[in-house]
Amino acid sequence: MTSSTPSQLAFARLLPRLYRGGQAYVGVEASLSDLTAAQAEVRPDGLPHSVAGLLAHVNWWLVWMLEVIETGQAAPYPAHAADTWPEVGAADWERLKQEFYMLLARVDTHTSRPDLQSPVNHDETLGELLADFALHTAHHFGQIITVRQLIHAWPPASGGDTW
C-alpha cells in the first residue's frame, strides 16, 4: 500500500473513526458521558473491572503503543497481563477521561502519516499497530457499556446506539 492508493487514503480517514466509534458501535464520548466518579469506580458483582478500571487499561495500552510509534523501537510486552490493569478509583475518573482524549489526539497525529506501511513493532507495520489498538479500544468500550447497564447508568442523556 503506498501513499497514493485509494486504500491508503481510505485507511487514514478510517483510523480516527475506529478509535472514536460512533458508526459501527457507540461513540466513545457517549460511552463515557453522564457517568459520575462514584459510578465509574463501581465494580459489579461477578466482574473484575469497573468503568474506570477498563478505561485505565485502554489508556495503558495506548501509552505503550504511542511510545513504540514515537520512539520507533519495538517494545517488550509486559511480564504479566495484570501489569496493564492499573488500580484506580473515583478520584482518578476525571484524570482518566482527560488522559484518554489527550491520547486520542496523539493518535491522530500518526493516522495520516504517509508511512503507515513501514515496520514499527516486531512484525507489524505502523498501520497494523494503529488498527489493532483501535479495535482493542473498541473491545473494552463494548465492556464499558455492559458495566454501565449493570450499574443502571446506561444510556446517557444523549442516548445510546439504538434507533
Added chain:
Amino acid sequence: MQDALAGLFHGGSANVSWEEALRGLEADLAYRAPPGLPHSVADLVAHVQFWQAYLLAVFRGEDPAWVVRATDSWPDSAQADWEALKAALFRDQDALAAYAQDEAFMQRVDPGERTRLAPLTSFAGHGLYHLGQVVTVRQLLGAWPPPGGGDTW
C-alpha cells in the same frame, strides 16, 4: 496489512480470539442473559453474525435491505441451534477474511470511490466490540476463563 485485516475477523492480535472466547460454553449457558443485561452470548453471536451476513450479501451484489430499527439486527437467538449459530459465525468470518486477502477485490472501488477497506475494518471492529461483551457475559455467568485460559498471562 491485508493479512492483519483478515485476522481482525477472528479476534486480531490485541484481543482474545472468537474461537477461544466461545470455547467450552455449552448451550444452556449460551442462551442465558445475566440479570441486569439485555443479551446472552447467543444473542451477541447472532447479532454479530447478522451484520457479517449483511456485509457478505453486499459483497455478492445482493443489495440487502438496511434495517429499519436497531432491534431488527438482533435476531431471536432462541430459535437458532447453538452449534449451528457458532458454525455460521466462524464460516462467515472465514469468508470475510478471504475477501480481505483478495488483492483484486480490495483494489476495486465502488461508484462513490470507496474501497472495501473501510467497511471490512468497520465491521471487524463491530465484531470485536461485541466480543468484549461476550467475555463480560461469561464472567457474570461464572463461565470464564474458557478451557485453555483466556487472554491473560
